[in-house]
Each structure stands twice: as C-alpha cells, then as structure tokens.
Amino acid sequence: MEKSIRENDVHPLRYELQAHKTSTILVLVAIAVAAFLNVGSRGAVNGDPTDTPVFYLFAIAIAVISGIILTRETFADTYQVTARDAQYAIPVNARTRYFAKLASILLRHIAAIILVNAVFIGVCAVLNVCAGTEIVDIKYSVIQASDILGFCLGADCLTVITMACTGTVAAQVIFGFGIGSVAGFYWIYAVALEFVDSLFGFEGAFECNGLIVWCVIAPLILTIAGGVYIRRDGRHTGKFIAGRAAWEVLTACVILFMELSFTLSEYTWLVMISLLVGFFAVHYLLFREKARKELPFAIAVYITITLLFLAFALFRYASTRGKFYSKDRNALESGEYWIDNEDWNNEWWRNARRYANEPDCELMIGSRILSWIDSRSSDEYHITNADGSLLNEEQYAKLVGVLRDFCENNEIRKDSFGDVLAFIFCGADSNYEGIELGFQVTASFGEGRNAHRERCTGYILYEDRVPDFLKKIEDAGFVVQRAINTRR
Amino acid sequence: MIVIDVSGRIPIFEQICRGICGDIAKGILKPHDRIPAARVLAKELGINPNTVAKAYTELERDGIIYSRVGKGSFIAEHGNKADRRFTGEFEQKTREAMQAGVPKEALAEILERVYAETAQDKKGDERND
Amino acid sequence: MIEVNGVTVAYTSLRGLRVVQNKALDDVTFSVPEGSVCGLLGTNGAGKSTLMRTMGGIFRPDSGSVSIDGRDVWDNAEAKNDIFYVGDEISWYERFTVEELKAYGRNFRASFSDEAFDRMINALELPKNQKISRLSKGMRRQAATILGVACRTKYLLLDESFDGLDPAMRRVVREMLIDEMCDNGASVVLSSHNVTEISEACDRMLLLHAGKVVESGEIDEIRYKYRRVQLVGGEENVTREMLAKAGLTVLDFAGTGSIAQAIVSGTEEEVKAGIAKLPVSLAETAPLSLEEVFIYVMRGKGYGKINTGK
Numbered sequence: 001m002e003k004s005i006r007e008n009d010v011h012p013l014r015y016e017l018q019a020h021k022t023s024t025i026l027v028l029v030a031i032a033v034a035a036f037l038n039v040g041s042r043g044a045v046n047g048d049p050t051d052t053p054v055f056y057l058f059a060i061a062i063a064v065i066s067g068i069i070l071t072r073e074t075f076a077d078t079y080q081v082t083a084r085d086a087q088y089a090i091p092v093n094a095r096t097r098y099f100a101k102l103a104s105i106l107l108r109h110i111a112a113i114i115l116v117n118a119v120f121i122g123v124c125a126v127l128n129v130c131a132g133t134e135i136v137d138i139k140y141s142v143i144q145a146s147d148i149l150g151f152c153l154g155a156d157c158l159t160v161i162t163m164a165c166t167g168t169v170a171a172q173v174i175f176g177f178g179i180g181s182v183a184g185f186y187w188i189y190a191v192a193l194e195f196v197d198s199l200f201g202f203e204g205a206f207e208c209n210g211l212i213v214w215c216v217i218a219p220l221i222l223t224i225a226g227g228v229y230i231r232r233d234g235r236h237t238g239k240f241i242a243g244r245a246a247w248e249v250l251t252a253c254v255i256l257f258m259e260l261s262f263t264l265s266e267y268t269w270l271v272m273i274s275l276l277v278g279f280f281a282v283h284y285l286l287f288r289e290k291a292r293k294e295l296p297f298a299i300a301v302y303i304t305i306t307l308l309f310l311a312f313a314l315f316r317y318a319s320t321r322g323k324f325y326s327k328d329r330n331a332l333e334s335g336e337y338w339i340d341n342e343d344w345n346n347e348w349w350r351n352a353r354r355y356a357n358e359p360d361c362e363l364m365i366g367s368r369i370l371s372w373i374d375s376r377s378s379d380e381y382h383i384t385n386a387d388g389s390l391l392n393e394e395q396y397a398k399l400v401g402v403l404r405d406f407c408e409n410n411e412i413r414k415d416s417f418g419d420v421l422a423f424i425f426c427g428a429d430s431n432y433e434g435i436e437l438g439f440q441v442t443a444s445f446g447e448g449r450n451a452h453r454e455r456c457t458g459y460i461l462y463e464d465r466v467p468d469f470l471k472k473i474e475d476a477g478f479v480v481q482r483a484i485n486t487r488r
Numbered sequence: 489m490i491v492i493d494v495s496g497r498i499p500i501f502e503q504i505c506r507g508i509c510g511d512i513a514k515g516i517l518k519p520h521d522r523i524p525a526a527r528v529l530a531k532e533l534g535i536n537p538n539t540v541a542k543a544y545t546e547l548e549r550d551g552i553i554y555s556r557v558g559k560g561s562f563i564a565e566h567g568n569k570a571d572r573r574f575t576g577e578f579e580q581k582t583r584e585a586m587q588a589g590v591p592k593e594a595l596a597e598i599l600e601r602v603y604a605e606t607a608q609d610k611k612g613d614e615r616n617d
Numbered sequence: 618m619i620e621v622n623g624v625t626v627a628y629t630s631l632r633g634l635r636v637v638q639n640k641a642l643d644d645v646t647f648s649v650p651e652g653s654v655c656g657l658l659g660t661n662g663a664g665k666s667t668l669m670r671t672m673g674g675i676f677r678p679d680s681g682s683v684s685i686d687g688r689d690v691w692d693n694a695e696a697k698n699d700i701f702y703v704g705d706e707i708s709w710y711e712r713f714t715v716e717e718l719k720a721y722g723r724n725f726r727a728s729f730s731d732e733a734f735d736r737m738i739n740a741l742e743l744p745k746n747q748k749i750s751r752l753s754k755g756m757r758r759q760a761a762t763i764l765g766v767a768c769r770t771k772y773l774l775l776d777e778s779f780d781g782l783d784p785a786m787r788r789v790v791r792e793m794l795i796d797e798m799c800d801n802g803a804s805v806v807l808s809s810h811n812v813t814e815i816s817e818a819c820d821r822m823l824l825l826h827a828g829k830v831v832e833s834g835e836i837d838e839i840r841y842k843y844r845r846v847q848l849v850g851g852e853e854n855v856t857r858e859m860l861a862k863a864g865l866t867v868l869d870f871a872g873t874g875s876i877a878q879a880i881v882s883g884t885e886e887e888v889k890a891g892i893a894k895l896p897v898s899l900a901e902t903a904p905l906s907l908e909e910v911f912i913y914v915m916r917g918k919g920y921g922k923i924n925t926g927k
Contacts, residue, residue: 014724015721082706085702086709088674089702091695091698091725094692234676235676494906494907495908496906497903500817527795527799535818536795537795539820
C-alpha cells in the first residue's frame, strides 16, 4: 500500500502515522479497554451465566468515540489553519493525501480493533479450554466484536464525510458524536438495513448484520467524501465547502427524511417539535455569530420543511385511516380465518405486516432502539417440534393458540392481542403495560416456489413470566431451545 | 572599511564599491590582496549576497578587482582607477559649478581650505593621543 | 522562476440573502526570478500571507495562476516539490521534538538534508529532545524555518519567519539563508514588517496594499523612483497645486511659511526638471529610505495619515 501512495519519494502514510503518535496510543488503549469489556459482557461464573449488557454498550461507546477523535485529528487540515499550512505545503496531490489519511485511520482504528479483539478472544478461548468450562461466551463475543467494528467503521466514515463537507468543529461534534452514538447510529443502521433488505429480497436466506451493512455503505460514503475533500481549498479551512444556502437545503432534506420515516402516531407532534427545536439548536451552534443576521432565511427553510412534512403526514393519515385497522384485528384474533384460508400465510403476513406499520403503532425508531437493546439482554428461544423439526402449519396454529390462551389467562389486554401476535410473528415492536415477551419462532410452510420460510423475531421482556410461558409451550409438545441472538 | 547605511541616500552596492575603493586609496588594500568572497562579505554585513555580487561586478568592470575561479577575488593593478569613484563626482560638481559661473579661484580656495582643516584635525588627534 | 499572473483570491460570505465578495488579492502579477531574495511588504491585512499561501499551493486563486518554472502549483505534486511554505502559524510542528521534526521532514522531501538540519540546529543551539511546544516562541519559529531551509527546495517562502527573534538570531538565520542561496541556488521570498531588514536582506520587493500591487521590482530601482524635496519659495509660497501643475506627482506635502517639504515620485532628473519650472529660491532633493518610501506611498493612498481635522 505504501508503494502505491508514494509520490516524489514522499511517504505520505508514514508521515501521517508519525504525526499522530499520541492519539494512536490513546486509541489503542481505548480499543483494548473496549475489547476487554466486550469479552467480559457475557460468560459464566462458576457455571452461572452472567450477562452484563452495559459492558457491551460501553465497549461500543469507547471504541466509537475514540475512533471519531482519531479521525478528527487525522483530518485536522479541514478545520485547523496550522495543520492545513503544514500539510498542503507537502508535495503530494490531494487525492494521495486523502488515501494516506484513510489508510492511516484504517490501520490505527479498524485493523487495530480486529487485531486487539482477536487477541483478547483468543486468550479467552484458551482460558475456556484451561478452565474446562465456558467462562467467556466466545461466539457471542465474536458477534459483538463484529458489531463494534461495524459501528466504528460507520462512525469513522460519517466523521470523514462531515469533516470534508463542513470543516467546522460544531458540525463534527454533532454529526460525529451524535450519529456515532448508539441512538443516532442505530437509526442509520435500521434505515440501511431496510435498504439492503429491499435490494437483496431478504427472506431469511441472507443474514445481514451491522458489519456487512457498513462494509457496503462505507466505500460509497468515503468515495463521496473523497470527491468533496479533494475540492477543498485552503480557504475552506474551518468552513463549509459549499455555500451556506446549499447546506441549508441539504440539512432541510435530511430533517424532512427523518420526519417522514416516522409513521404518524400520537407521538408525531412530539417528534416534529423536538426535531425542529433540535434543528434550530444545531443551526445556532453552527452559525452562532451569523445566526441572527440570517434568521429570516433559516426560518423560511424551517417553515417550508414543516409544511411539507405536515402535508405528507396528513396525506398518509387520510389514506390509511380506517382502511385496514379493524379488519386486520379481526382477522388476527380469529384463528379459524387464517388456518382455513389456503393463502393464509401470504395474506396474513401481508396484512399483519401492514398492520404493524399502521399509524397506531408506537414510534418505530424508538422502539427499534429499545428492541435492539433488549435483544442484547433478553434471551431468545427456538421452538421446534419434539423431534427437532420445524413447525408446520397446524403446529404453528397450535402454538399461536397456546400463546393466545396464555395471554388471555394472564389478562393481557384483549384488544392488544392482535398486536401481540403481529408483533411476535412479524417483528414489530411494542410495549404493553410493561409486559414484554421474547422468543423466536422459525417455521417453514409450503413447497417449491411457494416455500415460505419465516424467521420472525419479537423481543418482549416478560420478566418472571417467561419461564411459565415456555413451560406451557413445552407442555404442548414443543421443544424450546435457548438460542444465540442473531439479529434479523 | 565598509560601513553600510541601509537607510542612506546611496544604494548599498555603491556603498560597498566606495568602501573598497576607499580602502585602496588609504593603502589598506594593495594590488593582488584578496578580498572576501561575495557570500562571506554578505554574511559579515548582513545583506543580500546578490547586492555584494553586483558591487563586485561593477568593480571588476571598472578594472579595480579581478576574480579567479576557485580562488576568489583580488585587487587588480588599478592604477588609481579606484580614486575615480570619488573624483568622478567631484569632477561632475566642478563642471556644474563652472557652468553656473563660479570662478576657478573660489573652487581652488575651497580645496585648500578643506585640506588645511583636515590636516589640523589630524594634528589635533595626534596631540591628544 | 515563480510567475504570479493576475491572481485574484476572494472570500465569499452570505449576508442575509445576499452574497458578498471580499477580495483578499486583486489581480496580482509579478515574478520572482531564480536566485533572488524577494521581500513582501504591505500594510496590515494587505494580503501578504494570502499571497504567499497562494504561491505555495495552499490557496487556489479564483482567477489567474501561479506557476513554478512553468508548472501550475495548485494540487500539483511535481511543482510543489520545488517550493516550500513556512507559515506564520506553526503549532502543527509543536507535537514533535527537534529530532522527530527531522525524521518528519525527511519523509516529504527527497532533497531533505539531514546534515544541513543538524548543522543549523547546532548553530542555533536548539535543544534536540524536547517537544517543540516547550521551547520559547523564537526558538519554535527557528525550528520551523530550519525545517524549511533543510528541505533544500528551489524556492522557499518564509512568512514572518523573523517574528519573535532577537537581532542576533535574526542575523544568524539570515546568514543561514545566504548559505542556502549560494550553495544551492535557492530563491527566497520573505514577508516582514521590518522594512530595514527587507532592504538589507532582499534585492527585490513587492509592496501590497488592500490586495493590490503598489510596487514591484528591484529595491534599488523602486527606492530611487521617489524623492524628498525641500523648497523655499520666492515671491510666493510654494503650494501643492504648484507642484502638481509642474507635472510632479505629490505623495505628501507640508508647508510652513515659505518653506515647503514634499515627497514626490520621479527619478532625480525628472524631479529636477519639474522643480526648475517652479519659482523657488532654493531647492534641495534627497532620496528616501525604503521605510520612508513605504510610509509616503501609503499616505499617498490615504493610508496612515492621522486626520488632524485640517
């Protein structure tokens, strides 16, 4: 790699590495701490399984934030005059400089994460062998480490593109830390996942996880960032590369997109207002001294976005309200309906799915975050037949019957039963009076072209009732196995 | 001795030329004496080496110094050409005065007076030593 | 040769809904021939640093170009190899120790000379293994200048590099530059507010004001384009208008009674010819120091004159 980014006997990669010795060491320490927390988050002590999800969250935060700081320092020439003077005076083309910086981040952050985690996990594997029991859950650690890597990759490339485009500290802080943080970050992951999902027609045949998503998206983002970075002029240091107006429009589009991705619910007004407030706050932070002068323009932009959003929301609300609501609820609550109907699985799936995205559901984003967090903490169960084979239609129906009985007997709201089913069988998330159940059902119906393999995952914490529920299922003749958590 | 007055009225390279010619006139520098290289002189005086080079070029053109590649610059057999640096102006001023109508006796009187004063000053310095 | 051709560098900003352009450099044209030392002079905010950064390939001109030996310098690694800009803000280098700075410099110039670097560090007695941020302001600047000189590029741009150095150190650094020029044929462009220093160290100069070139060329030629005149009036007192009518461009004028002092532009012959037309009983002219040229040329542009209300 060094040879291909050498010009005039200049070693751009080498000087990039030399110039950042302190931050490299700090990042390595951070990664080591994160790796330690990662392996320590799930294992067993004296045979009792321990699960400390908060370690994993901290590991993510430490790895990601240290990476953002490192990336920020590497691209200091976008916001610091003295760095720009020193670096632009070197006889290297902007493209070479860009690649050298990327290479240095790749080495010091990404490769370091892989290496350090490999070492830690390797050591733990040895420990497991020596101790005879599983002190550390190796598979889990590997999966978590790959997720951390995905997050870091994503945060880094988002930081790069933000710096290439804006060069301002406030923007980096907000986009980098904000979106690099777990909450904002997961939102992007969720959107990306939908996107990749729709591209590859995921039907349980393709296991998509965070790392893969970011491996696909990162080159795209970095290419765009590169195109912008190369066009930066010394004068753009500390400033947005394009005119301010262009940036207003772009951020407006982003906000609009975010607003649109929320479905209309009783919380919509809350979302809208908080986004607008957030937008104003970010705007003020970014353009502090000029904010007052440019207020009329900014206000005009905000009003336009809001009106656009309201228009769309009203349209969606009007077009969906009353159409599927009651019909689907009835359909779900009547077990006969979807057993007798030959096409039941397809129609039901379609209806249920649509229902899940209906206005009445909770905030999709918020609950996805909760579910994602919960998915890390709640156990997952595979339910199969006694002989280990997957469920067929009748058995599936029987299982649903068990569930229905259980919910009824435990006084889960009847009108939410449909929600619960939809939730369980098609992955929408809900929180019902603090009762949440978690299990995963894998079922396969039909033959040949109509083969329909579903892996539906719902995450509900039912606290101390889960064992009861599982017992009921076992009594009905099914086999329950605790499974490793794999995200859809 | 070469003394440079940067804010002075005379260009720097001219001051260098005069400094060297002055030393020649006073007998400090004799023919075939070595003078410092342009760079060395520039460093000593704290000025631009190009300026020193310019002075040396002028002196060489006037036949006051000569250079040998690899050896340096030396005072030439100048035959009192050095004096002309000072006398040149004097000559010009004399012509001007003549054209203005100043009589020869007035100019001669100035000449005598200045030399007498300078001689007295010198004697005074010697007495005070 | 560095050729700067019609370079314009402007900063755009959004004021309300209007786009406002502020020209830091306006149609600047001049050249720096090989082997010369060019001094960049200018009023505060005239654009000296902007110009040097544009010459170093850090800023991209909105119009015009800067070529180094015929090659445009912007984003051109080959051209940048021959030129090095040492800025006025050097805190980027402060993370290194002097020894690390040497290794760093070696990385980005094939022509970097370890030997020259060491020699100069020793000559200035800079401590080798302390972080540069711990050194005094003058020493930090010296370290950056030495880095630039040790790179042995054909052209060296020094932006206020003597700032914060004591007179002895300034002399030492200038001697280092002289060695560089004579040994390796380097050309130097330096910017400074110290006009005396420029007139000693440079053979060419560029005078900037508000982004425009006021004077450029050899220092000796420029200095002798202006003269100070002292005139004693005859029957009437000499006024500024009289001088103007005589065909002289007056930059500054002060008259008390029958004595008038003025700064005019023109060579000795031109000025004498102009004065000859005036009804004066006595006239004396004298050349100006470079510092005086600076001050009076700027006054002529309305800069630097304290308004006494007269």
